[in-house]
Amino acid sequence: MKNTVFAAFAFLCATGIFAGTVQISVDLRLDNIDYVAGERVRAVVDIANSSPDNVSVGYPSSQDAFFVEVFNAGSIAQLDRKGNRPFVSRFSLDSNEGQKFETFLGDHYPLRTIGKYLAKPVLVHGGVRYEGQLRAFSVVPGMKVASALQMFKHIEGVRREFELLSWSRKNTEHLFLAARDDGPVPRKWATTDLGSLMRFRKPTISVLETGEVIVIHCYDRDRFCRSEFWSLPDALELNKSEFVMDPATAGSERVKELYKESGGVKPVLRPWWKFW
Secondary structure: OHHHHHHHHHHHHHHOHHHHHHOEEEEEEEOOOEEEOOOOOEEEEEEEEOOOOOEEEOOOOOOEEEEEEEEEOOOOOEOOOOOOOOOOOOEEEOOOEEEEEEEEHHHOOOOOOOEEEEEEEEEEEOOEEEEOOOEEEEEEOOEEEEEEEEEOOOOOOOEEEEEEEEEEEOOEEEEEEEEEEEOOOOEEOOOEEEEEOOOOOOOEEEEOOOOEEEEEEEOOOOOEEEEEEEEEOOEEEEEEEEEEOOHHHHHHHHHHHHHHHOOOOOOOOOOHHHHO
């Protein structure tokens, strides 16, 4: 029994777990538990240095390193990284200093496959690994609500397919926009969370000839959300998102706003009988 305990203690020391909890702590927190396929998996990294040394990552002279390991939860197989881009911006921490960083796991790992995953932050300092706790998250397909198709006049054989998907997030149903290109060079675009969804009225998606993609959905009991994307052959980005009271008059309401912003048009003075 004593030998078994000693062996376990030696293993923990060798892996740096005890060192990490005593001298340097590293933690990773995810924004959500579930992510619709294509969403950017955002996480916040928290590093605290209670060692007497300086910890620096990303500088030419620094020997320390920080990265996040991601595993398939079912097989516990570690995923292969895409490229060697740094997970966080470079930093330097003196003794008794700490800092938080933003990172996007989907920028470093192929996380579009539906399934469950585990993420673990790792800081290497002085040849010792300081590891944080494993954080679990899932990539889900979402439930299809509506779809649309965009064709490009000057690019033959390329079409962009849009899908509106719903999924529950923090006890509230959300609406998402996903897009992919079919053609000589297939491409999948980042999925966008459009906010909470109430099913009083089915969401709509419209593709205009000028490249705008308009999504209107019921955000809460009193408001609709109008999201406008710019969809070009080499780009897809959210231009603006605004609340409207009536989706049927969303366009006319915007015209009124532009009218007010321009100062309006002065009325023409003419006798009352010429109105008839």
